Amino acid sequence: MPTRYERDDVHRRVVTTMQGPFEPADSLAVIEQWRGEDVGAYGMRYDFRVMTGPPTIDDLHQFMSEAVQSTRPRGSPSSDDSENLLVRVQRLRQQAEDFQRTIEEEIRTTWTLIEDLRVSQAKRRHHGRRMDEGDFR
DSSP, X not given: OOEEEEEETTTTEEEEXXXXXXXXXXXXXXXXXXXXXXXXXXXXXXXXXXXXSXXXXXXXXXXXXXXXXXXXXXXOOOHHHHHHHHHHHHHHHHHHHHHHHHHHHHHHHHHHHHHHHHHHHHHHHHTTOOTTTSOOO
16 A cells, blocks of 8 residues: 655654555554654654555554554553544444445435436427427437
């Protein structure tokens, strides 16, 4: 998965944009790069909007465990934070999937209504004409 890693020293943050299918090795490489640059006090923002293919729960767990350990002072890792974050990520992912299904259904309904309207208008235009009088397409 291609990733874009942007260090913003002015705002003291790193923005990582993950593109394509989720790959745990690439994600962990980003965390290692972050650790290697000694910017542990910087905030880390992950942009998953262009990521395709949902990661597995195990992949997310591994990724979030590493990320939490990177942002905490050494000696005080908390798996509760990563577990809570995983639950939130899973919930958001489910909400996004539900929203996508709703939008797709709305689009299908709209197209059906448009087609029904076209048929109705065509019937009204040709109402009362004899079959040999007009152009019937």
